[in-house]
Amino acid sequence: MxxxxxxxxxxxxxxxxxxxxxxxxxxxxxxxLQDAKDPVKQAPAPAASAPAPAPVVQKAPExxxxxVEEIAAREKAAALRAMVNEDVFFxxxxxxxxxxxxxxxxxxxxxxxxxxxxxxxIEGHCDERGTxxxxxxxxxxxxxxxxxxxxSLGVNPSRLKTISYGEEKPVNAGRDEDAWAxxxxxxxxxx
Amino acid sequence: MKGRFQISENFxxxxxxxxKTMVLTFxxxxxxxxxxxxxxxxxxxxxxxxxxxxxxxxxxxxxxLPAAPPGPPTGGAPVAKEAIPAQAEKAVxxxxxxxxxxxxxxxxxxxxKVEKKVSLKPEISPKKRAETAALxxxxxxxxxxxxxxSRPAAVSDAIKRMRDQVENSNRVKGTGIPGSEAKGSxxxxxxxxxxxxxxxxxxxxxxxxxxxxxxxxxxxxxxQLGGKGADYMAVLVIKIMSNGEISDIRFERESxxxxxxxxxxxxxxxxxxxxxxxEQYDRAYYExxxxxxxxxxxxQ
Amino acid sequence: xxxxxxxxxxxxxxxxxxxxxxNSPFIRKIPIAVPLFKAKAESINDxxxxxxxxxxxxxxxxxxxxxxxxxxxxxxxxEDPSKxxxxxxxxxxxxxxxxGAELLVTGEFQIRGDIIEIELRLFDTIKSSRLIGKKxxxxxxxxxxxxxxxxxxxxxxxxxxxxxxDSGIAFVSNxxxxxxxxxxxxxxxxxxxFTRNNAITLxxxxxxxxxxxxxxxxxxxxxxLYVKNVKDGSVSxxxxxxxxxxxxxxxxxxxLAATLSYSGDQDIYLxxxxxxxxxxxxxERGSDVSPSxxxxxxxxxxxxxxxxxxxIYVLDIESGHVERLTFNGSYNTQPSWSPKGDKIAxxxxxxxxxxxxxxxxDGKDPVQLTRNGGDNESPSxxxxxSLIVFSSTRExxxxxxxxxxxxxxxxxxxxxxxEQTNPKxxxxxxx
Numbered sequence: 001m002x003x004x005x006x007x008x009x010x011x012x013x014x015x016x017x018x019x020x021x022x023x024x025x026x027x028x029x030x031x032x033l034q035d036a037k038d039p040v041k042q043a044p045a046p047a048a049s050a051p052a053p054a055p056v057v058q059k060a061p062e063x064x065x066x067x068v069e070e071i072a073a074r075e076k077a078a079a080l081r082a083m084v085n086e087d088v089f090f091x092x093x094x095x096x097x098x099x100x101x102x103x104x105x106x107x108x109x110x111x112x113x114x115x116x117x118x119x120x121x122i123e124g125h126c127d128e129r130g131t132x133x134x135x136x137x138x139x140x141x142x143x144x145x146x147x148x149x150x151x152s153l154g155v156n157p158s159r160l161k162t163i164s165y166g167e168e169k170p171v172n173a174g175r176d177e178d179a180w181a182x183x184x185x186x187x188x189x190x191x
Numbered sequence: 192m193k194g195r196f197q198i199s200e201n202f203x204x205x206x207x208x209x210x211k212t213m214v215l216t217f218x219x220x221x222x223x224x225x226x227x228x229x230x231x232x233x234x235x236x237x238x239x240x241x242x243x244x245x246x247x248x249x250x251x252x253x254x255x256l257p258a259a260p261p262g263p264p265t266g267g268a269p270v271a272k273e274a275i276p277a278q279a280e281k282a283v284x285x286x287x288x289x290x291x292x293x294x295x296x297x298x299x300x301x302x303x304k305v306e307k308k309v310s311l312k313p314e315i316s317p318k319k320r321a322e323t324a325a326l327x328x329x330x331x332x333x334x335x336x337x338x339x340x341s342r343p344a345a346v347s348d349a350i351k352r353m354r355d356q357v358e359n360s361n362r363v364k365g366t367g368i369p370g371s372e373a374k375g376s377x378x379x380x381x382x383x384x385x386x387x388x389x390x391x392x393x394x395x396x397x398x399x400x401x402x403x404x405x406x407x408x409x410x411x412x413x414x415q416l417g418g419k420g421a422d423y424m425a426v427l428v429i430k431i432m433s434n435g436e437i438s439d440i441r442f443e444r445e446s447x448x449x450x451x452x453x454x455x456x457x458x459x460x461x462x463x464x465x466x467x468x469x470e471q472y473d474r475a476y477y478e479x480x481x482x483x484x485x486x487x488x489x490x491q
Numbered sequence: 492x493x494x495x496x497x498x499x500x501x502x503x504x505x506x507x508x509x510x511x512x513x514n515s516p517f518i519r520k521i522p523i524a525v526p527l528f529k530a531k532a533e534s535i536n537d538x539x540x541x542x543x544x545x546x547x548x549x550x551x552x553x554x555x556x557x558x559x560x561x562x563x564x565x566x567x568x569x570e571d572p573s574k575x576x577x578x579x580x581x582x583x584x585x586x587x588x589x590x591g592a593e594l595l596v597t598g599e600f601q602i603r604g605d606i607i608e609i610e611l612r613l614f615d616t617i618k619s620s621r622l623i624g625k626k627x628x629x630x631x632x633x634x635x636x637x638x639x640x641x642x643x644x645x646x647x648x649x650x651x652x653x654x655x656x657d658s659g660i661a662f663v664s665n666x667x668x669x670x671x672x673x674x675x676x677x678x679x680x681x682x683x684x685f686t687r688n689n690a691i692t693l694x695x696x697x698x699x700x701x702x703x704x705x706x707x708x709x710x711x712x713x714x715x716l717y718v719k720n721v722k723d724g725s726v727s728x729x730x731x732x733x734x735x736x737x738x739x740x741x742x743x744x745x746x747l748a749a750t751l752s753y754s755g756d757q758d759i760y761l762x763x764x765x766x767x768x769x770x771x772x773x774x775e776r777g778s779d780v781s782p783s784x785x786x787x788x789x790x791x792x793x794x795x796x797x798x799x800x801x802x803i804y805v806l807d808i809e810s811g812h813v814e815r816l817t818f819n820g821s822y823n824t825q826p827s828w829s830p831k832g833d834k835i836a837x838x839x840x841x842x843x844x845x846x847x848x849x850x851x852x853d854g855k856d857p858v859q860l861t862r863n864g865g866d867n868e869s870p871s872x873x874x875x876x877s878l879i880v881f882s883s884t885r886e887x888x889x890x891x892x893x894x895x896x897x898x899x900x901x902x903x904x905x906x907x908x909x910e911q912t913n914p915k916x917x918x919x920x921x922x
Binding site for chain 3: 399402403406407408409410411412413414415416419426428450454457458460461478479480481482483484485486
Binding site: 140141165 | 670691693694707712713714733734736737750752757778780781794796800801822824825838840843845868869912913
């Protein structure tokens with residue numbers, strides 16, 4: 001009987017502690033989201049969620065690192081850079097989205113979902129093999145292919161423009177399989 | 192080509208196969224390929240191109256012209272004769288339609304390297320032989336005189352072969368050749384005249400070769416201008432005086448392609464005069480038909 | 492060369508003579524002699540000699556370009572140039588047949604200030620007769636115009652057709668840093684820029700009266716279609732959403748076909764010369780590009796991906812019936828319909844290389860004209876159907892080449908900075 005009561009006591013102590021830490025972390029998460037969506041309002045939030053005894057301590061010193069606005073801005077910039085720097089690649093003479101391509105597009109759709117104001121132009125490109133005329137058409141099919149997939153993931157089509165450059169703007173002027181593979185792409189440009 | 196680029200990107204990392212196994216597999220594959228390719232490289236060396244472009248023609252080994260006639264005419268012994276491979280004779284029999292050696296008696300056999308003695312009926316006097324030899328030599332010389340910069344070796348070879356064939360056949364037969372019985376024509380196909388010892392070419396055939404050579408060399412036809420059609424054939428008939436002058440050109444058949452017909456006519460005009468008609472042909476003029484066709488033109 | 496002396500032909504003619512078969516000509520072109528033209532002057536000075544050489548070389552060059560002639564070497568001529576005769580009465584034609592000439596051109600000129608008067612004659616050396624005699628008067632700086640006219644006379648005499656001398660070629664070059672359209676004369680002379688868009692400009696196409704060139708340009712940031720007047724440079728634009736590419740003018744009309752994708756599918760439409768849509772010509776899902784009209788405007792060849800890979804099809808305009816033309820290979824594009832109407836040139840991808848081939852309208856037996864020399868693409872016929880201009884990377888950078896319709900005499904036209912592609916031969920009657 002004595003053991004049991006010790007256990008109950010331990011539990012009684014443990015559970016509130018757990019709850020306490022859990023609620024703390026939740027609040028921190030909330031604070032982050034609010035950072036992203038509403039940079040203006042973020043200042044009072046951490047103060048509110050922090051343990052009451054030390055409000056003065058928090059307010060007093062200047063923030064050493066970047067401000068929350070800056071962090072948010074940097075995060076957005078990084079996300080948009082990722083959007084631009086990561087191309088969607090295609091197989092030879094094809095506008096079909098491979099599994100890898102779809103994964104890349106899913107990432108992009110999430111970024112687009114997060115930053116709803118962002119507009120994008122999707123460029124369709126081809127490798128230099130094949131003839132200019134047909135490649136211009138193929139480039140457009142690739143851009144459209146990427147766009148349609150994003151739309152199916154919930155992105156508003158009005159945010160997505162497409163343009164084909166055919167084989168006219170390669171990123172790699174090489175004449176080997178690797179170079180060609182790099183050129184067969186849908187490339188994203190943010191407005 | 193599909194998707195291979197992705198594999199190459201994740202070559203060792205992405206496939207999940209341990210690198211060692213990868214290397215081993217590639218090593219074995221590479222070795223197999225190397226063996227295969229090596230074999231392909233070496234094998235063709237042992238395959239020699241077979242045949243020659245004239246396998247359908249006379250198959251006689253070439254010899255040089257004789258230096259001088261042999262000694263005493265009697266007894267066939269000193270009459271030299273080149274070695275004609277027996278199979279060549281057979282080949283000649285089979286492949287070439289028989290030609291009557293319409294060479295008059297005065298053709299003799301020139302002396303050549305002696306390989307084996309052949310008993311011949313000594314019916315032809317050395318004088319006659321010498322005359323014929325001279326005739327043949329002349330024909331050849333005339334042909335050689337007209338050698339331009341780009342003389343088709345094939346034609347000269349053909350002429351050489353025919354020349355030799357004349358010599359050889361006469362030597363083989365050793366018979367007097369049926370005289371110039373004017374049959375109204377010199378048909379090309381005749382049965383064997385009883386000698387049965389292989390066929391031979393007459394002087395007229397050499398002459399025809401000369402005609403062919405000269406006219407063909409002069410025939411200019413632009414396929415681009417006139418087109419190429421397997422059906423295009425113009426047939427012109429010419430009469431050649433004994434001195435070689437062409438006294439008449441007429442169309443037996445027009446090709447339907449005016450430019451082709453015109454080019455054929457010009458080729459003949461440019462070839463006037465032709466070499467003199469062989470003496471043995473003792474008619475007023477030699478009449479022969481010329482069939483010009485573009486079937487032989489090949490796309491480059 | 493087939494040299495079978497079939498002296499053993501089986502047929503004995505009824506008339507009693509034998510036959511000799513001559514199966515191929517020894518000379519594949521018409522041997523023609525163009526000796527130095529003579530100056531009619533009291534005393535011949537250096538400038539006369541220069542003009543002698545310049546004028547006869549100019550004519551020789553043009554005749555050589557056609558691919559019909561073998562230009563005989565002046566070094567082999569027997570005639571003494573200082574005693575050259577130019578009229579039939581005086582010419583000793585044996586001098587010319589002796590060096591193998593079947594045709595002879597003589598010229599005699601007189602220079603008065605900056606005007607040149609020149610008499611040009613064409614002779615048949617075998618028939619010893621004069622075929623053509625013309626006298627021209629022109630400014631010294633337009634000697635080329637005279638030579639073009641006389642060359643046209645010669646070709647007209649031989650073929651019934653005026654030839655290519657009054658035609659030109661449009662092409663794309665990126666020497667400025669951007670692809671722009673240029674034009675030149677039929678033999679590559681007198682290259683001039685046609686566009687200065689400072690943006691990617693592609694796919695030039697001549698109207699059949701030679702007055703307009705349509706093309707695609709990214710001038711406004713998108714691949715739009717432009718129609719520009721050759722003389723006054725006035726421009727109209729077709730800027731639908733999507734791609735507006737590969738224009739091809741309808742023979743004899745102020746209408747053109749082009750690929751537009753604004754409807755969501757890439758189809759070929761018929762437009763007025765001002766860019767208004769008349770009707771939709773192709774309908775299948777997939778890419779339909781690169782139209783090329785038959786000379787009578789009743790049929791149109793084009794490229795379609797409808798069977799899975801790019802192949803060439805022929806549309807009958809009236810019936811709407813479409814028939815596939817190419818079955819060899821998995822990538823056949825850039826069709827060009829011969830002005831003679833009987834053949835279509837195109838580029839086919841084979842073993843990783845593009846090569847120009849020709850196919851008859853029945854689709855049988857395509858013949859490959861180029862091989863072993865890089866990528867050979869974008870063929871376009873000369874207006875008389877005797878020559879084909881195309882691009883080739885056989886030297887490395889892409890250059891404009893010309894060959895006869897049989898694939899012979901392949902030669903580069905010129906080389907300017909950058910790379911040259913997408914040539915299109917104009918109709919005749921330019922300028």
